[in-house]
Amino acid sequence: xxxxxxxxMNFAWIFAILIVAMIIALAIYGAVRLVxxxxxxxxxxxxxxxxxxxxxLETNLESSVTTPLQFSQETRVYNKCxxxxxxxxxxxxxxxxxxxxNKWNNPGVPLKFYNKYFFSSDPVEGTKMxxxxxxxxxxxxxxxxxxxxxxxxxxxxxxxxxxxxxxASSMIGVNISYSKEDCxxxxxxxxxxxxxxxxxxxxSSRTVKHKAQKTEYYVDTDNNALLYAAIFSDPVLYECQLxxxxxxxxxxxxxxxxxxxxxxxxxxTSQSLQAELVSYASLTKNKNSSINSISFMSSQIAxxxxxxxxxxx
Amino acid sequence: MISKxxxxxxxxxxxxxxxxxxxxFFAFISLIYVSIRMNFMKKxxxxxxADKAMEFAQKMTGVPELKWSQQCDSCIDLDxxxxxxxxxxxxxxxGLDHLSFEIIYPVITDKxxxxxxxxxxxxxxxxxxxxxxxxxxxxxxxxxxxQETNNEMCYLGAVYASGKAVQSNT
Numbered sequence: 231x232x233x234x235x236x237x238x239m240n241f242a243w244i245f246a247i248l249i250v251a252m253i254i255a256l257a258i259y260g261a262v263r264l265v266x267x268x269x270x271x272x273x274x275x276x277x278x279x280x281x282x283x284x285x286x287l288e289t290n291l292e293s294s295v296t297t298p299l300q301f302s303q304e305t306r307v308y309n310k311c312x313x314x315x316x317x318x319x320x321x322x323x324x325x326x327x328x329x330x331x332n333k334w335n336n337p338g339v340p341l342k343f344y345n346k347y348f349f350s351s352d353p354v355e356g357t358k359m360x361x362x363x364x365x366x367x368x369x370x371x372x373x374x375x376x377x378x379x380x381x382x383x384x385x386x387x388x389x390x391x392x393x394x395x396x397x398a399s400s401m402i403g404v405n406i407s408y409s410k411e412d413c414x415x416x417x418x419x420x421x422x423x424x425x426x427x428x429x430x431x432x433x434s435s436r437t438v439k440h441k442a443q444k445t446e447y448y449v450d451t452d453n454n455a456l457l458y459a460a461i462f463s464d465p466v467l468y469e470c471q472l473x474x475x476x477x478x479x480x481x482x483x484x485x486x487x488x489x490x491x492x493x494x495x496x497x498x499t500s501q502s503l504q505a506e507l508v509s510y511a512s513l514t515k516n517k518n519s520s521i522n523s524i525s526f527m528s529s530q531i532a533x534x535x536x537x538x539x540x541x542x543x
Numbered sequence: 544m545i546s547k548x549x550x551x552x553x554x555x556x557x558x559x560x561x562x563x564x565x566x567x568f569f570a571f572i573s574l575i576y577v578s579i580r581m582n583f584m585k586k587x588x589x590x591x592x593a594d595k596a597m598e599f600a601q602k603m604t605g606v607p608e609l610k611w612s613q614q615c616d617s618c619i620d621l622d623x624x625x626x627x628x629x630x631x632x633x634x635x636x637x638g639l640d641h642l643s644f645e646i647i648y649p650v651i652t653d654k655x656x657x658x659x660x661x662x663x664x665x666x667x668x669x670x671x672x673x674x675x676x677x678x679x680x681x682x683x684x685x686x687x688x689x690q691e692t693n694n695e696m697c698y699l700g701a702v703y704a705s706g707k708a709v710q711s712n713t
Contacts, residue, residue, distance in 0.1 A: 493688055
């Protein structure tokens with residue numbers, strides 16, 4: 231019988247190998263977890279920074295300026311909306327692209343706001359993004375709407391009316407054209423006088439229709455705030471944010487009704503306007519109210535307020 | 544034979560001690576790293592909250608619940624703010640731990656405004672949670688409807704805002 235040579239390993243070696251393997255496995259696991267936690271914390275901080283950066287946009291002074299937002303690497307901004315509570319909630323979270331494993335991991339901790347209204351696609355993706363803000367008055371100021379889009383989303387407005395053309399000329403990433411063919415390649419076509427584009431706008435019926443999506447209705451305000459919201463936003467998100475805006479309008483109506491009551495004790499009374507405000511509050515709180523009835527009542531309140539000596543708003 | 548066994552056991556013990564020492568060393572390093580990171584993150588969160596409060600104080604006059612009229616972009620409506628004080632639905636709405644207004648000029652009796660003494664008071668606190676630390680200040684105009692002159696009346700005032708306190712589990 232031939233003598234077969236074998237490596238003899240004593241217990242000390244086996245024990246050492248096992249322990250070293252365990253330490254290396256633990257170190258790899260720890261490093262992976264650390265990287266993931268660091269990434270999540272960075273993404274959460276980015277979302278917070280973004281919300282702080284966008285706060286000054288919500289003033290009247292900077293409302294018509296497109297603000298560029300530059301990220302250090304490719305980022306996704308997730309924009310969620312829900313209708314829980316008195317004002318609904320706006321959630322913003324971000325995720326940065328990763329060179330290891332999946333390009334996009336789960337976003338960081340979402341930041342919740344009751345007083346912010348972002349209109350965008352979900353998610354918005356890119357290294358550079360643009361933000362624009364417009365106040366919504368119906369009839370009093372309800373909120374500042376923030377529109378968010380990325381450098382990857384090139385919009386092309388085809389045959390817009392004069393006021394929209396003027397607005398769009400100051401928006402970065404938005405081209406104006408008089409025919410679909412003149413629009414840059416891969417741009418999102420927004421048609422105002424024809425149909426069959428990515429987004430069809432009908433000024434006469436006050437509707438915006440994204441391709442293969444539900445029609446969105448908007449209210450014609452002086453600064454086209456809701457029209458731009460419908461264009462730049464996903465239809466589902468638009469519907470949700472619009473409902474949140476009505477919730478806030480409802481609470482504001484009650485606040486103005488209380489103010490009117492208080493002014494009444496100081497010699498400036500308007501009981502009819504007070505009653506109208508209470509009705510407006512219930513109309514805007516009701517999820518089934520039509521946008522046209524809200525718009526009609528809003529104009530009525532605006533007219534009554536103009537006639538007052540001590541204006542409510 | 545016995546001496547060989549004893550040597551092996553001693554070696555195993557030595558190795559086990561070294562491994563335990565290495566493990567404890569790395570555990571200490573990790574603890575120090577985690578505590579430094581936690582401190583840094585907490586500082587970052589506190590700074591971001593302070594920035595938020597500062598931005599909020601500066602753009603306060605654009606907030607629909609507080610803005611005066613469309614004619615004045617830097618005025619706060621004291622009448623509306625007074626009504627807001629009694630509305631609990633707004634408790635967490637602004638995401639702040641402290642929000643108050645103070646009339647600086649002309650000097651009025653140093654009193655917190657309540658329904659009974661308004662408008663003969665100079666301080667109006669809308670939010671005040673015990674956890675708030677320092678508040679950012681911005682100067683604004685505070686306006687209200689005046690019964691005697693039957694006209695609007697504005698004062699030089701200040702707004703104080705403080706962001707949410709950062710919760711610490713450590």
